[in-house]
Amino acid sequence: MLSKKEKKLIAEIWDRLKHVAEHIGSDALLRMFASYPGTKTYFSHLDISPGSEHLLSHGKKIVLAIAEGSKDISQLTVTLAPLQTLHAYQLRIDPTNFKLFSHCMLVSLAVYMGEDFDPVAHAAMDKYLSAFAAVLAEKYR
Amino acid sequence: MVEWTEQERDIINSIFSSLDYEDIGPKALSRCLIVYPWTQRYFGGFGNLYNANAIKSNPMIAAHGIRVLHGLDRAVKNMDNIKATYAELSVLHSEKLHVDPDNFKLLADCLTIVIAAKLGSAFTPEVQATFQKFVAVVVSALGRQYH
Numbered sequence: 001m002l003s004k005k006e007k008k009l010i011a012e013i014w015d016r017l018k019h020v021a022e023h024i025g026s027d028a029l030l031r032m033f034a035s036y037p038g039t040k041t042y043f044s045h046l047d048i049s050p051g052s053e054h055l056l057s058h059g060k061k062i063v064l065a066i067a068e069g070s071k072d073i074s075q076l077t078v079t080l081a082p083l084q085t086l087h088a089y090q091l092r093i094d095p096t097n098f099k100l101f102s103h104c105m106l107v108s109l110a111v112y113m114g115e116d117f118d119p120v121a122h123a124a125m126d127k128y129l130s131a132f133a134a135v136l137a138e139k140y141r
Numbered sequence: 142m143v144e145w146t147e148q149e150r151d152i153i154n155s156i157f158s159s160l161d162y163e164d165i166g167p168k169a170l171s172r173c174l175i176v177y178p179w180t181q182r183y184f185g186g187f188g189n190l191y192n193a194n195a196i197k198s199n200p201m202i203a204a205h206g207i208r209v210l211h212g213l214d215r216a217v218k219n220m221d222n223i224k225a226t227y228a229e230l231s232v233l234h235s236e237k238l239h240v241d242p243d244n245f246k247l248l249a250d251c252l253t254i255v256i257a258a259k260l261g262s263a264f265t266p267e268v269q270a271t272f273q274k275f276v277a278v279v280v281s282a283l284g285r286q287y288h
Contacts (some may be wrong), residue, residue: 003227031159034269035269096275103250104269110257111261114259117254117258119171122176122251123175
């Protein structure tokens, strides 16, 4: 459960990170590919080498969606409706992978924010990303 | 038998020799108790864990965090034999402390985040992957003697 304070903190963090969406998003993806090679199977149609156009634009897309959702967390199901359909019927990414990506996103945030990614921010962010992943998988079955 | 390349050994040794255990240990354990509050169930006798600030400044938690890091150090010094090195600790956590082994992964994840925050971009995807391989072996060894 996210408190009002936590929701505000999460929205603030993502608002600040929007302008480095490409950097953060591609970093998280690269970390996921390195630690969990099975996740690469979903990207066989793209060039996911470091710095590639595909990687940067994909990372940006993901971060901007996470940032958008953070603006009004109580409306996640509404905000994510189109992405829910996309993931359920087209992409069909096994939801276990959402956990792997979320973990790598937390690492990217720690690397980027250093000491500012304190335990309170970490807790709030972990909860938000879990909620985001759960909503994303809602239409799977 | 876990196989380690020269590069992986270098990475693990380099990470741990750059860490101040007195700093990182408390940070990792307190973060675990804050991010995953249910882990506090194992620390009933440790005094005030009422909120994040209390946890962060709790001296018993800090001391325990340091002990955990020194325990990890034993794995670093015995990378080819982690399972045997941790056999006794595994029995302790199972028979005496009754810790659900799923919790080992939670602490490992928090340690990863703390080290990432400290090393910054030096904690590259490849370094992270090696570190996560190491903690996965540690976590597995700690859960090995449960029955």
